[in-house]
Every structure is written in C-alpha cells, then in structure tokens.
Amino acid sequence: MKYHSSKIPVETARNEQMIDITSKVQEVVNAAKVQSGICIVFSMHTTCGITINENADPDVKKDIMHHLARIFPESESYKHLEGNSNAHLKVSTIGPSETVLVEKGKLVLGRWQGIMLCEFDGPRNRSVTVHVQGD
Amino acid sequence: MKYHSSKIPVETARNEQMIDITSKVQEVVNAAKVQSGICIVFSMHTTCGITINENADPDVKKDIMHHLARIFPESESYKHLEGNSNAHLKVSTIGPSETVLVEKGKLVLGRWQGIMLCEFDGPRNRSVTVHVQGD
C-alpha cells in the first residue's frame, strides 16, 4: 500500500471563482505511481470548497457561482463579524473535499466531470491537499 | 488489500427522481468479498448525484426533490444554453458521491439510511461506479 500526499497551490483571481484543477490532481496521481486506489482532494480552508461538475461549457461554472450567491447573499445580517458567513455557508453546502477513484493510474471521472476548486472569499492563495492511496 | 469496482446501470423514469440503490451497492460489496473496508458510490454524471437519506417513508424523497426544485428553479435565467444549470447546481449541493464503511461484509448504515441516486435531468440511463477496497 502506497501513500502519497501533495499540496497543490491555487492562486485565485476574483472574489468568487470556480477553477478546474483536474489536471493538477492527475499530476499528483502520476507522481504517486498508484494504479488502483483512491484520491482525496481536500481544501484546507473554510471559505473555499471542492466539487465535481461540468468541465466543458464555462457558463455552468458562472451559473453555479451566481445562483449560490443568490441563495446565500452577502447582504444577509450575519453575526460573524468578518461578514463572510455566506462563504462559510457555501463551503458546507458544496463540501470541503471530494473522493475520486483511481484505476490504471487514472482518475475515474465521467466524460463531462472535472474536479473544481470553488473560491468563495478571494482573491487568495489557496492550498489543496491531494492524497493518493493504493497499489 | 482487495480492490473491486463495478458499474451499476440505473435507468431513471422521470425528469427528477430519487432511487434507493442500497441493495445494488450491497451486491457489489458481496462480489468483492471484502470484510472490512470502504465502499465509494460515485455518479459518473454532472446532472445526477448520490446522497444518503431516509429509506422508509417515500414522501421524504418527494419532499427533498420538491424543495430542491423550489430553491433552484428551472425558470431561472441561466447562461448555460442547455438550460439545465439547475440540475448542475443540485448535483454540487447534494454531491456526486458518498463513502460508506464496510464491516463483516456489510455496508454500515443507520436503521433509516439508504443510498440514493438523485436524478435531476432525466429520464436517462445512468451509470454509478461502486468501488470497494479492503480486506
């Protein structure tokens, strides 16, 4: 059983942004030299999550971010003095991590699926832990 | 360490539908002959997710689908030309996968928990990857 962990740095450019990190995650899988196993992609932050969604039309990303902002508006009266509770709410909705299978050394994803970092309180320098375990 | 993956085909019948796939997942665990380990249930699609929720009263499924549709309505102005961004939003909310423990060859679930496929843009033929690893 091999264990391999790496941190992927992601520099976000805007307050809200969805960034496809699939190829960076696959690079960690390659370095791990694991043929069969699992890969966990984990955001180390409470205002930045990980999801899996469409990798083709960039409008899907825009729609997701826009309508999450509609549901969890910035203008809500939050108790949290930093005022970014909407970002915390979105992270718990989207989730902080995804687990993806590895077969024959490749991430097992559907044709339209990409692994996405969701920035909800940027721009910031983010760190994503990618952990691969298997044989 | 054993690795066993199978694809479960699921044919959905309606535009929106929640289908209990627990027994199909348990069949894959049986075939894997794993006593202790984990089971990952992963949707290969971006408009169809996986969740765990009540397996008893079918009204819970109806309530979940109905109120997700209220929160992410079809009529919203989406940029995505296919017009199904509400389905993509629901998948990122519900999540594309669940990880369940396996002990003594059985999925470890609470009394009322079932593993559910959530169709948000059907009817379609869906494919769920079930991956079991353990000893």
Next chain:
Amino acid sequence: MKYHSSKIPVETARNEQMIDITSKVQEVVNAAKVQSGICIVFSMHTTCGITINENADPDVKKDIMHHLARIFPESESYKHLEGNSNAHLKVSTIGPSETVLVEKGKLVLGRWQGIMLCEFDGPRNRSVTVHVQGD
C-alpha cells in the same frame, strides 16, 4: 493495513445545534495507532449531518444554522407526516459524512477547520461512526 472503528456518542441539547467533535475524532485516530491513512466520520442518522467548517468564532456556527433554517423553513408544506423534511433536506445538503486525511497520526486539517456534527432535529442522542484505516 489496520482497520479501526469506534462509535462516538453525541448528546445534543437543542433542536438545531452545531457541535465541534474534532477532539473526539482525534482520540479515535490515536487509539487506532495509524500513522498514515484516512479517517471517515459518518453520521448514522438522516436528520443529523457532518461538515467541516470554522472552529474559532462560534457565530459562524450560528450563521450556518440560522441561514439553513431560512432556506429550508419548518413551515413549508411537507408531505412527510413527521413534518421534519426540512431536517432531511439539510442533511442531504450538508452531507452525512466527511473524509479526513491522517498523517503522522494526526488529522490533517487547516488552521480554522473543525469537524462538526450538525443536529437538525434534536435534542437527541446521536451516534457517529469513526473509521480509521491505514498503516
């Protein structure tokens, strides 16, 4: 490869409550004597979920619970006769479990991240399964 599972009992005090269980989860990791691997924290219930979010300012927890209640109000007309479909909806939104990495015997979490049980239909006695596997 070691496998170690424990059930953590959590007694909730209110109808809705977010409780940091990170230290209890770390105790299970300690007992497992696993240096490298993964830890799965899994709620055995359909009205109580698990998330990872800010462990510092308690107002973040209040904001998360308050605004989830705004989005999924109790007063909605639910088909489910128990009338707690809002709790079921929140669990599928937040998710029933989280997977966290273990390195050098410690849970790998960001500075502000804590593992949280989210009670949506309490007060009740809850049971969380913590499963650690690795070497």
